[in-house]
Amino acid sequence: MPQEGKRIKGSAGERAQARDRLRAELLSAARALADESAGFDSVTVRSVADRVGYTAPIVYQYFANKRALLVGLVDVGFAELADRLGRAQCPEEYARLGGPLLAVATAYWEFAAENPHLYRLMHTLPDVPFGTPEAPAAARECFGVLKAAADLGAPDHPAAKFDGDAVADLLWAHLHGLVSLALDGRIKGGPGRARDLLRDLTISFAGIPMPVE
Template sequence: MKKTPAEESAVPSAGPGPDASPAGPAAKPARARNRRGEGGRLREDIVAAAVELLDESGDERAITLRSVARRVGIAAPSIYPHFPDQPAIMLAVVQGEFADLHRNLLAAVEAAGDDPRERLYAACDAYLDFARLHPGRYRTMFGGLWQPTLGDSSLTHDDLASLGSDTMRLLVGLFGDCVAAGQATSTDVSSDAVALWLGLHGLAHQRAVSQAFPWPDDIADRIITTLAHLTPRT
């Protein structure tokens, strides 16, 4: 039988994968049909199932239309009214993780008080903590295998370009506050904020893949102070 375009776009599992292996995730009992007006609940359940599969496997290739449907307790075609293909499910997962990251950073900033330097440090530390506590999710958020070639799925350039934009705007704002307070000497806040994010991202990635490396205790402070062009404390 010919596959639908949505089924053809699903990312294949590595090896037998959870769909074929007897040891794969057990299917839930058939899900009761939503009452009228509750279709949004199924969408949420689909995304939650995909996150569970990602956390359990640490590999986004485990997230297929079939594996998600099995986890939710529905037939795979029931997914299509909510998500046209597998990349659309992954986009929703990643969007949710970026929103969670942004909330964590906001909470850290609000708890840091009024000093611009401390607020910037709090955001950077919260960013690194998120990456450390959720390594599988973090890896998927940034350039995971789930990102298809544009034109091969339902995703658009804007879908991908907007990921993490709220967090970047927050970082630019905090950076700008430091400059306005005379605590940083940047003359191009937007570009230097990108450089700071790249430094944080690089550290988060390398900590995850080089755990045995003897990282200096103050390596995060060194990166933040240098890339943010922070002035010496007085």
């Protein structure tokens, strides 16, 4: 039987940690339900509560409604993507994959391929601001990593004449466009060919001569 919730005991710090753990558990439950049901449309506050063994009012203590829960997941998704992209920005990954842009493109592809429903939510949830100071902090962090990779990997890109963010904007559009088409099954040849195209487009974006095979 679902629990109504218990008073969290302990010091103020311990209570805060317990609340953070339960909030993270609720987000993880929503994510797992989406993976099992091919998307977030069928995820409800009640189904999330049932998943963690609590009643719906417990969820409402942390999220005002389903949208608030989804916004929380958008933050989680961008935080994970920022971490993945950040870990790709190192000399070892540059050497293994062929430079900063290919390292970032590979990390971006792998995150989306491993988390397709979360990735779609991150980019399709209505009324989440982007490109403004009100954008989610983790999304701004992602853009910062992409900008660093673009500045390092394509310093002479023609789009740099527009403004300081233009090359990074184009890089994100390039990655997101091909990844989204691949996730939706719109690229001939399936994921394998789409990933090869992503690599070749990234090489072209960086202005690196294409290898002759």
